[in-house]
Amino acid sequence: MQAVAWAILLCLLAAPAIARQAAADKPVDPPPAKENEADVAADEPPARTYENAVVIRFEGVITTMLEQYFYRKLAAAEKQGADLVVVEIESPGGDADASFRIAETLRDVKWARTVAFIPKAAYSGAAVVAIGCDEILMVPTGQLGDVGVIFADVEEMTMKYVPEKYLSAYVRRFRDLAEAKGRSPALVEAMMDRNAEVHQYRNTRTGEERYMTASDAKQAGAEWTQGAFVAESAKDRFLTVGGKRALELKLAEGLVANRAALMKRYGVEKPPTVMEWTAVDTTVSVLNNAWITALLLIVGLVCLYIEFSAPGIGIGGLLAGLCFVLFFWSRFLGGTAEWLEVILFLAGVAFLGVELFVLPGFGVVGLTGLLLMVASVVLASQNFFIPHTPEEMRELRTNLLVVAGTGVGFFGAAVFVSKYFGMIPVLKALRLEPPKPSVSPARDAAPSGDLPVTVGATGEAHTALRPGGKAKIDGRLVDVVAEGTFIDRGRTVEVVEIAGSRVVVREV
Numbered sequence: 001m002q003a004v005a006w007a008i009l010l011c012l013l014a015a016p017a018i019a020r021q022a023a024a025d026k027p028v029d030p031p032p033a034k035e036n037e038a039d040v041a042a043d044e045p046p047a048r049t050y051e052n053a054v055v056i057r058f059e060g061v062i063t064t065m066l067e068q069y070f071y072r073k074l075a076a077a078e079k080q081g082a083d084l085v086v087v088e089i090e091s092p093g094g095d096a097d098a099s100f101r102i103a104e105t106l107r108d109v110k111w112a113r114t115v116a117f118i119p120k121a122a123y124s125g126a127a128v129v130a131i132g133c134d135e136i137l138m139v140p141t142g143q144l145g146d147v148g149v150i151f152a153d154v155e156e157m158t159m160k161y162v163p164e165k166y167l168s169a170y171v172r173r174f175r176d177l178a179e180a181k182g183r184s185p186a187l188v189e190a191m192m193d194r195n196a197e198v199h200q201y202r203n204t205r206t207g208e209e210r211y212m213t214a215s216d217a218k219q220a221g222a223e224w225t226q227g228a229f230v231a232e233s234a235k236d237r238f239l240t241v242g243g244k245r246a247l248e249l250k251l252a253e254g255l256v257a258n259r260a261a262l263m264k265r266y267g268v269e270k271p272p273t274v275m276e277w278t279a280v281d282t283t284v285s286v287l288n289n290a291w292i293t294a295l296l297l298i299v300g301l302v303c304l305y306i307e308f309s310a311p312g313i314g315i316g317g318l319l320a321g322l323c324f325v326l327f328f329w330s331r332f333l334g335g336t337a338e339w340l341e342v343i344l345f346l347a348g349v350a351f352l353g354v355e356l357f358v359l360p361g362f363g364v365v366g367l368t369g370l371l372l373m374v375a376s377v378v379l380a381s382q383n384f385f386i387p388h389t390p391e392e393m394r395e396l397r398t399n400l401l402v403v404a405g406t407g408v409g410f411f412g413a414a415v416f417v418s419k420y421f422g423m424i425p426v427l428k429a430l431r432l433e434p435p436k437p438s439v440s441p442a443r444d445a446a447p448s449g450d451l452p453v454t455v456g457a458t459g460e461a462h463t464a465l466r467p468g469g470k471a472k473i474d475g476r477l478v479d480v481v482a483e484g485t486f487i488d489r490g491r492t493v494e495v496v497e498i499a500g501s502r503v504v505v506r507e508v
Helices: 002-025 064-080 096-107 125-131 164-180 185-192 214-220 243-248 259-265 279-287 290-309 315-334 339-357 364-380 390-420
Strands: 053-059 084-090 113-118 121-123 135-138 143-145 150-153 158-161 198-203 209-213 224-229 240-242 273-275 458-461 468-473 476-482 492-499 502-507
Touching: 053 064, 064 096, 064 273, 064 279, 064 315, 084 121, 084 125, 084 259, 096 125, 096 164, 113 121, 113 125, 113 259, 121 125, 125 143, 125 164, 135 243, 164 185, 185 198, 185 209, 198 214, 209 214, 209 224, 214 224, 240 243, 279 290, 279 315, 290 315, 290 339, 290 390, 315 339, 315 364, 339 364, 364 390, 458 502, 468 492, 476 492
Parallel strands: 053 084, 053 273, 084 113, 113 135, 121 143, 476 502
Antiparallel strands: 143 240, 150 158, 198 209, 198 224, 458 468, 458 492, 468 476, 492 502
16 A cells, blocks of 8 residues: 555656656647748748737628728838738628728738738638738638629619629739739639639740730730639639639639648747727728717717807817717718818808898808818718729718718707707706896885896896896896897996896996
8 A cells, every 4th residue: 555655646746757758759839731832831941030029810790990900000010110911801701992902002001011910711702802912811711702792783772793894994904913922813713704714825935834814815825825723713704713723823822721820931929919990990880880980970069059049158069069079079080081171061040040140040151151061071971072883882871971961960859959949958057047136025025226227228248148147237237138139247248128127238
């Protein structure tokens, strides 16, 4: 028994040492098996090492907001001094124009090496973004392609492929993008045009091999002979390839198992900076929602209405300003607003103020102010002035519906506030009631002739009249009530009515 006990004790004492030795012998992150000669083995030094790597997570449907998110992260990477930018793409695609703008931005980056890393799938517009990078790395099971351009037909309530006149422009743009990065224009055309069939051609004079469509080969000359057909480009199919096939077709530069293996490939020793979707990005996304936009505008307009109805309160103007600042801030970060829209909106508010306080009534000036505000809101919600595509027309209709809904909601809220302003607890606290007379009840019943002032007498507002306050008339302080709008302190006033002890004045 003692021998058994001693054996158990020795095993327990030796276990940590055995575990440490096993951990030392076991590799921490074994490199994936080499899928192709283009891959870099774990024991091969990288062609170039990078000191400062940044990973930008690019996920979800591509919209204008995702586009602006990417620009913000890319600018932050440049400011940080990154020499390697890895765009980690996992997206089904989205807006075609936004995708091309992102890809062309990546194409023109000179301050860093750009790498598209596809751990799962990059379809449609996401594939366009990947083609714009210097290199594409995929996991063996990753997917790339299927860039068919579609649009929503609102009248028939269906999704359709874009007409040929639009498609040809997109194809030309896509081919130029691929050619700029040394990739086959014919293969990317087959991703976008389901009628493009691609073969491998060989130059009989130089032995060079190239993937081309029949049209490309005809332009290249008779010295190119047709070879194997690229099966993924069969008619009525958008070319889509996995990681291994993308490597064979030279659409991708290598295969890696994960992000760590990618960093090892480029000789990055310190952990990369990972830029992801943050709370600010979520806030911008929420504020750009059509329903939230309408609610924000209704609240802002109602607060502005309260401010104009009882000037000088301050709270209404403050809340209105906050709502409109949030609206334009979200549009600035969403990429649809510029300073022009802000200037138009402020000009509209100023015109309405002139109509209300300088030129009473509602005429040309007020209508102009209203139209300026509407134009500002619509333009701030889209990145085009005149729609040219079915998608832009649909977006314009949506923005006009939001504005129309906002107008109806504001009108109803304004009527409610006007009728129940003094009964709503929060709003009641904002309004100052006329001061109670300081004279005795007996004096209240006295005829107007007993008061120290007469109709037509003038004086100066001793306090702000909102609408009640005090005025200095004929050298005496008198409790007065302003007729109509707010009168600021120090303004000249005239007595226009005396009813009992109630003295009504207006600004001269």
